Amino acid sequence: MKVEETKLDGVLKITPPTIFEDFRGEYIETYNERLYHEAGIDQPFIQDDISVSSQHVLRGIHGDAETWKLISCLHGKFYILVINWDKDSPQFGQWEGHTLSAKNRHQLLIPPKHGNGHVVLTDEAIFHYKQTSEYNRAGQFTLLWNDPKLDLYWPINNPIVSPRDSDAQYLT
Numbered sequence: 001m002k003v004e005e006t007k008l009d010g011v012l013k014i015t016p017p018t019i020f021e022d023f024r025g026e027y028i029e030t031y032n033e034r035l036y037h038e039a040g041i042d043q044p045f046i047q048d049d050i051s052v053s054s055q056h057v058l059r060g061i062h063g064d065a066e067t068w069k070l071i072s073c074l075h076g077k078f079y080i081l082v083i084n085w086d087k088d089s090p091q092f093g094q095w096e097g098h099t100l101s102a103k104n105r106h107q108l109l110i111p112p113k114h115g116n117g118h119v120v121l122t123d124e125a126i127f128h129y130k131q132t133s134e135y136n137r138a139g140q141f142t143l144l145w146n147d148p149k150l151d152l153y154w155p156i157n158n159p160i161v162s163p164r165d166s167d168a169q170y171l172t
């Protein structure tokens with residue numbers, strides 16, 4: 001298991017403990033409480049979610065003030081952008097992009113007060129996350145993926161987005 005710091009304090013890039021390949025395919029332990037706790041990743045995850053998206057779908061940028069997320073790519077590949085949205089942090093507004101795929105098996109641990117958004121680069125991708133709180137849409141904030149003030153990089157220019165993710169009226 002490998003845990004690496006990233007440009008953003010608290011955001012970690014993780015390579016899972018077991019990636020086993022044989023003539024049949026692969027076997028991956030995507031989470032192991034004892035090993036992750038030993039590595040300092042001891043957040044109390046209580047909810048698992050997946051979202052399945054077609055190529056060029058962009059979901060986000062969303063976040064909230066309470067939830068830790070452990071994100072994996074179960075199928076395909078996506079570019080994921082994480083932005084510090086903690087107004088009390090010296091890194092407020094700083095962001096970093098990563099590529100998670102079913103090939104590199106990398107995971108990201110994202111703390112509260114960070115926004116995340118991802119755009120799918122393969123025909124389809126499955127985005128999996130473990131979360132430390134139950135879904136609370138009212139508690140989430142939304143940032144526009146193409147807000148010129150944020151000066152973000154995305155690998156494509158014309159993603160498929162929901163009304164929430166394309167209209168400033170939903171900004172919070």
Ligand SMILES: Cc1cn([C@H]2C[C@H](O)[C@@H](COP(=O)(O)OP(=O)(O)O[C@H]3O[C@H](C)C(=O)[C@H](O)[C@H]3O)O2)c(=O)[nH]c1=O
Pocket residue numbers: 049051059060062063116117118134135136140162
């Ligand atoms: C997040 C979530 C959603 N839902 C329901 C609510 C809606 O009926 C449906 C789609 O929700 P939404 O359009 O908010 O999904 P995304 O646009 O993919 O947003 C999510 O994906 C971005 C990238 C995130 O990281 C957040 O977890 C979350 O905001 O799933 C649930 O039932 N539970 C949940 O935890």
